Amino acid sequence: MTQFTNEDRKRLRRELIExxxxxxxxxxxxxxxxxxxxxxxxxxxSTFYQFFDSKEALYLTVLLSERERLFETLESAMVAAETPREEAEMILRTTLGEVRTNPLIRRLFVGGEIRRLESQLDGATYEGDLTSEQFESPTTFKRVLQQPDEWVEHDEVWIDDPDVVRGLMRSVLFVTQARNTPIIPDDSYEAIEEALIETIVAGLFTTEENTDRSTTHD
Incomplete structure (x- = not known):
């Protein structure tokens, strides 16, 4: 078995993930x-197995890295939002854009890749003892999608369960599966996605206009 220094192991593991x-x-x-x-x-x-137990383990690590990157992107996007409606619109536009353009994000949140891997991973844990079940859990969205809790608390949305609001926003991602199909031809998808975002945001909130959060919560 090839022996590596700690620095070499860190570098090789990073390169394998990349x-x-x-x-x-x-x-x-x-x-x-x-x-x-x-x-x-x-x-x-053979040296690969000094770093990962299987190809599935590497894939799970890569997906976890992409999930973290998406969450960081969402957190950055939220800085520019000044009202609850803008927050909701930013969340939908950001996540839909990622699903459309990033195959790994699409496979992660729409393609059900984690469920497929779960039976092969046999309970193995990765990256801080995070199990495949926890990795896929809808509660992972709660880390960055805390806004629905505030929307519900301040009666800004007509749904009284923030998890239902998060589930609604996550379920919208599946519309991307219909792109470039007989259901939604590619040349009309962009307009349909835009209309869907506007319809959800308009229907979700209880008032037509929402004031700036900083003013509302003072």
Whole structure:
């Protein structure tokens, strides 16, 4: 077994994750081989298993990294929102845009990749003992989507359960599956997505206009 220094191990693990990210994005899980990833990094296939138990373990790590990046993107986007309606619109536009343009995010939140992996991971844990079940749980959205709790608390939305509001916003992501299909031809998808965002935001809130949060909560 090849011995590495701690620095080498950190570097190689990072490079394996980066290479895995590239291959999983371009080819998906099934068409990516461990040998593809290790060749990119310049190590033997057997050495891969000093860092990850399986290809599934690497894939889960890559998906977790993408989820964290999405959450950071959402947190940054929320800074520009001044009213609850703007927050909701920003959340929908950001997540829909990510699902449309990022294959890994699409497979994570729409394609059900974690459910497929769960049976193969056999209860293994990764990155701070986070199980595959916890990784996929809708409560993971609560970390950054805290706004629905405030909307409900201040009677800004007609739904009285913030988890239902979060579920509604997450379920909208599935509309992207209909893009470029007989249901929604590609040339009309953009207008339909825009109308969907506007309809949800207009219907979700109890008033036509919402004042700036800082003013409302003073």
């Amino acid at each position: 290479a895995g990210h590239d291959y999983f994005t371009r080819f998906g899980f099934d068409r990516t081989r461990v040998s593809d990833v290790t060749s990119e990094v310049g190590i033997g296939t």
